[in-house]
Amino acid sequence: MARISYVDPQSLTDPELVEYLENARRFGTPRPETQAIRSNVPAVAKAFSRPWESIFRRGGVEHALKELCRVYVSKTVECRYCGSQRSLRAREQGLAETDYEELLEFERSDQFTARQKAALLYTSMLVWNPEGADERVWAQLREHFSDEEIVELGQFVQLTYGQQSVIRTWDVGHREFLADTTAGLAPERVEG
Amino acid sequence: MAQPIPGTADEIRALVPAALEAYEFTRDNVLRDGVVDPGLKELCFRYLAEDPETLDLSRFEGRERVALEWAHAIAWDSSLADDVLWERLHALFSEQELVELGCAIGFELGQQHWRRTVGLPARD
Numbered sequence: 001m002a003r004i005s006y007v008d009p010q011s012l013t014d015p016e017l018v019e020y021l022e023n024a025r026r027f028g029t030p031r032p033e034t035q036a037i038r039s040n041v042p043a044v045a046k047a048f049s050r051p052w053e054s055i056f057r058r059g060g061v062e063h064a065l066k067e068l069c070r071v072y073v074s075k076t077v078e079c080r081y082c083g084s085q086r087s088l089r090a091r092e093q094g095l096a097e098t099d100y101e102e103l104l105e106f107e108r109s110d111q112f113t114a115r116q117k118a119a120l121l122y123t124s125m126l127v128w129n130p131e132g133a134d135e136r137v138w139a140q141l142r143e144h145f146s147d148e149e150i151v152e153l154g155q156f157v158q159l160t161y162g163q164q165s166v167i168r169t170w171d172v173g174h175r176e177f178l179a180d181t182t183a184g185l186a187p188e189r190v191e192g
Numbered sequence: 193m194a195q196p197i198p199g200t201a202d203e204i205r206a207l208v209p210a211a212l213e214a215y216e217f218t219r220d221n222v223l224r225d226g227v228v229d230p231g232l233k234e235l236c237f238r239y240l241a242e243d244p245e246t247l248d249l250s251r252f253e254g255r256e257r258v259a260l261e262w263a264h265a266i267a268w269d270s271s272l273a274d275d276v277l278w279e280r281l282h283a284l285f286s287e288q289e290l291v292e293l294g295c296a297i298g299f300e301l302g303q304q305h306w307r308r309t310v311g312l313p314a315r316d
Contacts, residue, residue: 003278004290040291043221047299051214059210122309130308138196147197148207154306155211162302165266166294169273 003170006036006177014042020049021178028184029067029087033177034167048163055156057089061149064093065116069123069153070160072103076127079164081172084186097187115144122150123157195311201303204310218299226292228285232256233293236263237300241314255284263297 012018017039024032030052038045056066067090074083087095102109106120118140125133141150174185197204205212223237224230232255239246239260249260258280265272281290304314 003273004294005287037291038295041227041288041295043226044292044295047214047218047222048295050217051211054210054214055208059208126305126309130305133196133309134193151197151204151207151211154309155205155208155214158302158306159299160302161305162298162300163295164298165270165301166298168270169262169265169294 001176002033002037002172004037005040006033007039009036009178012039016049017042017045020045024183025178025181026183027088028181029070029085031081031085031174031184032181033081033172033174034163034170036177037170037172048159051155051159055152055159059152059156061119061145061152061156062093063087064090064095065119066153066156067095068099068103068112068116069119069157071100072106072120072123073127073157073161073164075104076124077161077164077168079168081167081174082160082164084174085184086186088184114140118144119153122153126154126157127161193311197310201307201310201312201316215303222292222296223300226296228289228293228296232259233296233300236260236293236297237304237315239263240267240297240301240304258284259293262294266294266297267301 009018009021012021021032021035021039024030024035035045035049038048056070057063059066064087067087070087071083073079074085086097086100099111102111103120106112106117112120121137122133122141125137145153175182197207202212202215205215223233226233235246235256236259240263246260249257249264252260258277261277262273262281265277285293308314
């Protein structure tokens with residue numbers, strides 16, 4: 001079980017928090033468990049969920065590309081809980097399970113476009129070597145993205161990287177909370 | 193390398209109004225305010241930025257020491273967040289404090305890494 005208690009859903013009276021938890025139940029990504037932990041402190045739940053909605057789910061950069069970056073972060077920092085989630089919206093936009101398979105070898109893979117590779121390279125630098133985002137990295141980014149899109153991408157990646165880093169320490173397991181829902185789980189986890 | 197996008201961190205975030213708005217909410221309600229002493233959170237943020245005055249953990253004790261150890265686990269080695277560390281965390285912090293402190297460390301860790309990719313120091 002998780003290292004921190006899940007909030008009692010019946011105790012939530014703020015409509016904004018109730019909506020975030022309901023969205024997690026219906027759509028996943030984020031799944032209900034992490035939202036239920038954040039909801040113990042309303043300001044924390046809002047600090048995470050507002051940019052998640054405005055920058056990850058919406059925004060100028062296509063959602064499916066940001067989903068690839070999210071799962072890349074999960075795989076590279078080994079957050080198994082986060083890495084076994086899939087965005088339903090990205091699936092609707094055409095992202096397939098096979099698109100996730102070569103993420104860690106994206107630079108050598110034929111699976112990804114130059115635009116996707118530029119975004120993934122920046123994501124990798126932000127996580128592992130921020131000062132490595134040098135002229136070469138920025139030149140690749142600017143071939144495919146406006147400055148506004150690069151800032152949106154960076155702000156999304158930093159959000160998911162920081163939160164996945166703390167989630168790794170929570171020992172959260174899928175279906176420990178609102179166990180009836182499998183929304184947003186990767187195929188191999190739905191059977192579990 | 194010259195700054196690829198000139199300006200302060202907030203001026204760069206302002207290219208995406210939703211990003212600046214979200215950061216300002218987090219800063220004002222979680223990083224600099226909330227249920228945990230802001231001074232303790234600030235200490236953890238300095239540790240993330242590898243401020244030399246914070247790196248010798250033997251200088252700290254009690255809540256500061258265990259908070260810094262958790263910050264280290266979050267940023268660099270999650271395997272260190274083991275049963276022993278969690279027992280100490282729960283002995284010294286309420287669950288609300290643990291939610292806020294951990295997420296604040298995560299928010300700040302992400303922003304420090306982002307700042308460095310745009311040619312800024314980890315902290316102002």
